[in-house]
Amino acid sequence: MLRIGCARAPVYWPSSKPLRCLALSAVTPNSRAKWNVRSSTADYTTSGGGKLLFHQLFEEESYTYTYLLADASHPEKPAVLIDPVDRTVERDLKLVKELGLKLIYAMNTHVHADHVTGTGLIKMKAPSVKSVISSASNAKADRLIKAGEKIIFGNLFLEVRATPGHTSGCVTYVSGDGPCQPQPRMAFTGDALLIRGCGRTDFQGGSSSQLYHSVHSQIFTLPKETLVYPAHDYKGFSVSTVEEEMLYNPRLSKDEETFKNIMENLGLPYPKKIDVAVPSNMVCGLQDISLKTVQATSN
Numbered sequence: 258m259l260r261i262g263c264a265r266a267p268v269y270w271p272s273s274k275p276l277r278c279l280a281l282s283a284v285t286p287n288s289r290a291k292w293n294v295r296s297s298t299a300d301y302t303t304s305g306g307g308k309l310l311f312h313q314l315f316e317e318e319s320y321t322y323t324y325l326l327a328d329a330s331h332p333e334k335p336a337v338l339i340d341p342v343d344r345t346v347e348r349d350l351k352l353v354k355e356l357g358l359k360l361i362y363a364m365n366t367h368v369h370a371d372h373v374t375g376t377g378l379i380k381m382k383a384p385s386v387k388s389v390i391s392s393a394s395n396a397k398a399d400r401l402i403k404a405g406e407k408i409i410f411g412n413l414f415l416e417v418r419a420t421p422g423h424t425s426g427c428v429t430y431v432s433g434d435g436p437c438q439p440q441p442r443m444a445f446t447g448d449a450l451l452i453r454g455c456g457r458t459d460f461q462g463g464s465s466s467q468l469y470h471s472v473h474s475q476i477f478t479l480p481k482e483t484l485v486y487p488a489h490d491y492k493g494f495s496v497s498t499v500e501e502e503m504l505y506n507p508r509l510s511k512d513e514e515t516f517k518n519i520m521e522n523l524g525l526p527y528p529k530k531i532d533v534a535v536p537s538n539m540v541c542g543l544q545d546i547s548l549k550t551v552q553a554t555s556n
């Protein structure tokens with residue numbers, strides 16, 4: 258696996274060139290080695306002059322990406338975290354504090370089977386933060402979202418697209434379409450679409466046929482330059498585009514029958530933490546979290 262450090266300082270684009278984004282694979286060794294994570298950071302300037310602050314953070318045990326997004330142009334710098342992991346909550350909240358952000362939402366793309374979400378722990382440490390998950394997941398959260406809804410933070414927003422198939426409640430969060438939203442658009446695909454792969458479909462209401470249609474109708478219809486940010490990467494990738502995945506995804510670029518055949522023959526062992534993670538994530542990851550755990554992870 259590619260192991261690289263993280264860049265600390267956000268990169269600011271000149272405001273005269275509004276529609277650009279930083280290549281997120283550009284990272285340098287750094288002082289956050291304690292976490293042994295890879296991470297990258299970028300600022301996106303929107304054509305309306307707004308600014309999205311963006312961090313991609315990695316949790317190495319479950320190979321999970323957590324994303325921090327904030328409206329850096331807004332006086333309160335409202336922020337959201339997508340797919341936080343319990344093990345890295347301290348890191349994520351420290352970053353939020355350092356950057357002077359106001360975390361408003363801790364969101365999940367789905368009920369994860371391989372790790373415990375950080376959502377519940379975040380809420381215990383920062384009670385004003387609202388947890389978010391899809392209503393189709395049947396999990397508990399402060400806000401249960403449906404396709405078409407908007408998650409608003411400052412002047413920026415994410416729209417919800419239903420992308421079931423890996424689990425029945427999977428959603429993809431897509432950055433807004435509009436003059437004051439970052440371009441190219443960004444799709445946080447959870448486990449529906451991975452870079453050159455996709456989520457497995459053999460448990461939690463998974464269905465290869467449903468996943469195929471979800472990705473083709475909800476993600477591959479986005480503008481081809483849309484950036485694809487998955488919830489996991491097992492191969493050392495950090496970002497892709499809709500166009501790249503339509504062309505080179507070895508599973509989803511195929512026809513549906515071939516795709517279903519591939520998925521039926523993956524032969525993957527069940528995730529090691531599935532029996533703990535799924536029930537825990539149905540309640541925001543709070544099951545079995547004792548005061549001791551919270552204290553141990555506080556600084």
Ligand SMILES: N[C@@H](CCC(=O)N[C@@H](CSS)C(=O)NCC(=O)O)C(=O)O
Pocket residue numbers: 319369370371448454455456457458489491523525526527528529530
């Ligand atoms: N070995 C890991 C689990 C790996 C795994 O099954 N990943 C899932 C997403 S997390 S449920 C998956 O869909 N993988 C697709 C693939 O093609 O690898 C563990 O034990 O936790």
